[in-house]
Amino acid sequence: MPIYKAPLEDVRFVLDEIVGLDKLSALPGYEEATPELVGQVLEEGAKLCEEVLFPLNQSGDGEGCHFENGVVHTPKGFKEAYATYIEAGWQGLACDPAYGGQGLPKLVNTMLEEFICSANLSFGMYPGLSLGAYNALAMYGSDELKQRFLPKLVDGTWSGTMCLTEPHCGTDLGIIRTKAVPDGEGSYKITGTKIFISAGEHDLTENILHLVLARLPDAPAGTRGISLFLVPKFLDRADGSVGPRNGVACGSIEHKMGIKASSTCVMNFEDATGWLVGEPHKGMRAMFVMMNAARLAVGIQGLGLAEVSYQNAVNYARERLQGRSLSGVKAPDKPADPIIVHPDVRRNLLTARAYAEGARALGALVAYNLDVAEKHPDTRTRRDADEFVQLMTPIVKALFTDIGFESANIAVQVHGGHGFVWETGVEQYVRDARICQIYEGTNGIQALDLVGRKLPQDMGRLLRHFFHPVGRDIEAAMQKDELGEFVMPLAKAFAKLQQATALIAQKGLKDPEEAGAAASDYLRLFGLVALGWMWLSMVEKAQAKLAAGDGDAAFLEAKVKTARFYMTKLLPQVNSLFIAITAGAKPLMEMDEAAF
Numbered sequence: 001m002p003i004y005k006a007p008l009e010d011v012r013f014v015l016d017e018i019v020g021l022d023k024l025s026a027l028p029g030y031e032e033a034t035p036e037l038v039g040q041v042l043e044e045g046a047k048l049c050e051e052v053l054f055p056l057n058q059s060g061d062g063e064g065c066h067f068e069n070g071v072v073h074t075p076k077g078f079k080e081a082y083a084t085y086i087e088a089g090w091q092g093l094a095c096d097p098a099y100g101g102q103g104l105p106k107l108v109n110t111m112l113e114e115f116i117c118s119a120n121l122s123f124g125m126y127p128g129l130s131l132g133a134y135n136a137l138a139m140y141g142s143d144e145l146k147q148r149f150l151p152k153l154v155d156g157t158w159s160g161t162m163c164l165t166e167p168h169c170g171t172d173l174g175i176i177r178t179k180a181v182p183d184g185e186g187s188y189k190i191t192g193t194k195i196f197i198s199a200g201e202h203d204l205t206e207n208i209l210h211l212v213l214a215r216l217p218d219a220p221a222g223t224r225g226i227s228l229f230l231v232p233k234f235l236d237r238a239d240g241s242v243g244p245r246n247g248v249a250c251g252s253i254e255h256k257m258g259i260k261a262s263s264t265c266v267m268n269f270e271d272a273t274g275w276l277v278g279e280p281h282k283g284m285r286a287m288f289v290m291m292n293a294a295r296l297a298v299g300i301q302g303l304g305l306a307e308v309s310y311q312n313a314v315n316y317a318r319e320r321l322q323g324r325s326l327s328g329v330k331a332p333d334k335p336a337d338p339i340i341v342h343p344d345v346r347r348n349l350l351t352a353r354a355y356a357e358g359a360r361a362l363g364a365l366v367a368y369n370l371d372v373a374e375k376h377p378d379t380r381t382r383r384d385a386d387e388f389v390q391l392m393t394p395i396v397k398a399l400f401t402d403i404g405f406e407s408a409n410i411a412v413q414v415h416g417g418h419g420f421v422w423e424t425g426v427e428q429y430v431r432d433a434r435i436c437q438i439y440e441g442t443n444g445i446q447a448l449d450l451v452g453r454k455l456p457q458d459m460g461r462l463l464r465h466f467f468h469p470v471g472r473d474i475e476a477a478m479q480k481d482e483l484g485e486f487v488m489p490l491a492k493a494f495a496k497l498q499q500a501t502a503l504i505a506q507k508g509l510k511d512p513e514e515a516g517a518a519a520s521d522y523l524r525l526f527g528l529v530a531l532g533w534m535w536l537s538m539v540e541k542a543q544a545k546l547a548a549g550d551g552d553a554a555f556l557e558a559k560v561k562t563a564r565f566y567m568t569k570l571l572p573q574v575n576s577l578f579i580a581i582t583a584g585a586k587p588l589m590e591m592d593e594a595a596f
């Protein structure tokens, strides 16, 4: 049976030492987010995830969703769990109090999202999509639409979706065909088919609000001709209750590799009534709000899966007895030693751990910057924070989901043959983690976003929000002897990142294919340096606390040891990535298509 415990101690360390909760509650509007309150919220959230959501994860995977006569039934227990979730107000945790939300920082919500994704990724899809719809509507919806629909999304009685993908287009949304025609009453008639729509139909809420990309009759070709519409499953009545059925129906659900308890639907829109969100033909801008938040959230899904995979791998490695330690018997009273004594098993465990803890720190830093970008009184500080988030979004999405998948694979490997069978529970994490690398823009597309958009933006201004603080921190750490063994590998890796960036800027400007060819290796290199930066920060804090005799010494010593593992065993990947980047596009592009 799989296990899960929310990593509260590590979250606390990240919030106190890396982000600084006092800075958070100093932001206007977050005065109530004191360390005490945040601690209580996360403890309650941990309980919900461990006791309510986690027990449904494996059964939900086994049962999956059912489709009958246009209706989707979620697996046993999901309805009750969702009711518990919304009754306690979790859906509105970081939403605007003007619409019934609790107005807590996005950082707190991000930490909770990690717990949810570890406990039950399929369940997390339903509230996650609603939050995405909330974000887009809150930013671009008219006041009238906001008043009508946001309170329902915030209290969770209605849920949301994002309907982008069509049978002939996923990555290239410029070629979508769904149409929207004005109906003369201020609304539009939407017609078209969307596929792969998460939470498109289900039995958890009384209504579903679809945010749909479609083209107006006079739309220019490509992404400049796409508009965003809100299309409810049931039309709403003036008193806010659910009215007649709208022209949207679920045609079927997918039978898929993972996240089986999350419904993935074909949605048919036929003269469905919808309302424009934002300006005509500017739908991609509004959808990007939703997609950027969703990209960060999908990154956190990867982190959640890395964490739960690690926990299960360690649990098994302590219990499973096989072979004897190479340095002599460790458990003489037993027929064999636990496999945790073996260097190769430790390599696996520490890899998953170092990735998860590094990603948690980086995810928290990015989420904190989301809060700063929204709440800080100083315009320049808000802009800088926003640019840091923009730069880091493709890295969080792609790197975290890659390490989520890698860590899930590690958990299977550590379990040996037992990891390959369903009952053990860890092969589900591999299957669930796989989709995170694909949806919300595949990881290859994230890499192109990083090199094609984020690097050149404003003459490299976004980059400076990362390069400057990392450079400063490295320089400061160089002055401290006790940090020498940690900062030297990071300094070398950072130099490789700088060289790779200059190379891509120079070659990519002349030939975009050069940038495209380097993109995925570059994103990984960048991400590894970013995690290294977090590990330097964490080891510095851990050492200082150990020296001061402040805190849980076992926890802090483990931090220092994991930092050493990261810097010496994982960060050196940057060297091979750098060599691959310098090889350029030729090895990829010289082969004729016919020769493949």
Ligand SMILES: Cc1cc2nc3c(=O)[nH]c(=O)nc-3n(C[C@H](O)[C@H](O)[C@H](O)COP(=O)(O)OP(=O)(O)OC[C@H]3O[C@@H](n4cnc5c(N)ncnc54)[C@H](O)[C@@H]3O)c2cc1C
Pocket: 162, 163, 164, 165, 169, 170, 171, 172, 195, 196, 197, 198, 199, 256, 264, 435, 438, 439, 440, 441, 442, 443, 444, 445, 448
């Ligand atoms: C379980 C699940 C849930 C989903 N949920 C939703 C949802 O809620 N809403 C929604 O709208 N969609 C959803 N999707 C769709 C998902 O976002 C798309 O599958 C994804 O964006 C990729 O699109 P595609 O499948 O059409 O692949 P394609 O776009 O056909 O891409 C195929 C491959 O080609 C690569 N590729 C494509 N174009 C380029 C390029 N220009 N440069 C380099 N490489 C390229 C891609 O990286 C990919 O590896 C979901 C999908 C699944 C499976």
